[in-house]
Amino acid sequence: DAGVIQSPRHEVTEMGQEVTLRCKPISGHDYLFWYRQTMMRGLELLIYFNNNVPIDDSGMPEDRFSAKMPNASFSTLKIQPSEPRDSAVYFCASSFVAFEQFFGPGTRLTVL
Amino acid sequence: AQTVTQSQPEMSVQEAETVTLSCTYDTSENNYYLFWYKQPPSRQMILVIRQEAYKQQNATENRFSVNFQKAAKSFSLKISDSQLGDTAMYFCAFTSANTGNQFYFGTGTSLTVIP
Numbered sequence: 001d002a003g004v005i006q007s008p009r010h011e012v013t014e015m016g017q018e019v020t021l022r023c024k025p026i027s028g029h030d031y032l033f034w035y036r037q038t039m040m041r042g043l044e045l046l047i048y049f050n051n052n053v054p055i056d057d058s059g060m061p062e063d064r065f066s067a068k069m070p071n072a073s074f075s076t077l078k079i080q081p082s083e084p085r086d087s088a089v090y091f092c093a094s095s096f097v098a099f100e101q102f103f104g105p106g107t108r109l110t111v112l
Numbered sequence: 113a114q115t116v117t118q119s120q121p122e123m124s125v126q127e128a129e130t131v132t133l134s135c136t137y138d139t140s141e142n143n144y145y146l147f148w149y150k151q152p153p154s155r156q157m158i159l160v161i162r163q164e165a166y167k168q169q170n171a172t173e174n175r176f177s178v179n180f181q182k183a184a185k186s187f188s189l190k191i192s193d194s195q196l197g198d199t200a201m202y203f204c205a206f207t208s209a210n211t212g213n214q215f216y217f218g219t220g221t222s223l224t225v226i227p
Contacts, residue, residue, distance in 0.1 A: 031213055042217075045215070048214060095213065097213060100162055101205075103158075106155050108155075
């Protein structure tokens with residue numbers, strides 16, 4: 001297995017634009033997590049899914065953020081409209097039950 | 113609510129020496145898992161070691177070992193024979209089936225190995 005795959009690896013966009021981050025979890029994993037990491041706030045859980053169903057989205061900062069998991073092998077995190085304060089590294093991770101979380105390489109987002 | 117606390121924001125160690133990173137957690141659960149993750153400058157999060165709460169024996173992985181004190185809710189990471197490649201941010205994490213398998217991370221300890 002190739003591990004958790006995220007795309008793009010880097011994204012530079014201008015304020016107000018829509019940004020879509022993508023994630024492909026490890027096959028067979030039933031949990032998928034989206035995190036945001038910044039120097040100021042550290043690693044924050046945004047939302048997580050179990051069997052494609054969102055379980056807890058209390059970490060989503062505001063309505064500009066949305067996440068979907070249409071099937072077991074794909075998830076998206078969308079920011080619309082983007083703002084400079086959204087600049088961060090966004091990680092996707094997947095796990096099987098309570099075993100370790102496997103992280104993707106992250107997407108570094110810069111909003112100008 | 114579950115919390116994970118890492119009280120050492122930064123640490124340094126001489127190459128080949130031993131260093132211990134601290135982690136405490138708070139939970140009312142009895143069955144849970146604890147983890148140490150490493151994040152090098154490449155920013156990839158890598159699992160270092162895992163401990164199941166029901167196991168009394170401390171987990172070890174080569175140069176990495178933990179000191180798991182369940183009653184004290186303490187989970188420290190010992191790195192022996194430190195190498196330059198150990199320079200990274202280290203995160204302690206907790207999860208439990210009764211918390212929806214959500215992972216709770218500490219704020220991290222930045223470790224620098226000095227040649």
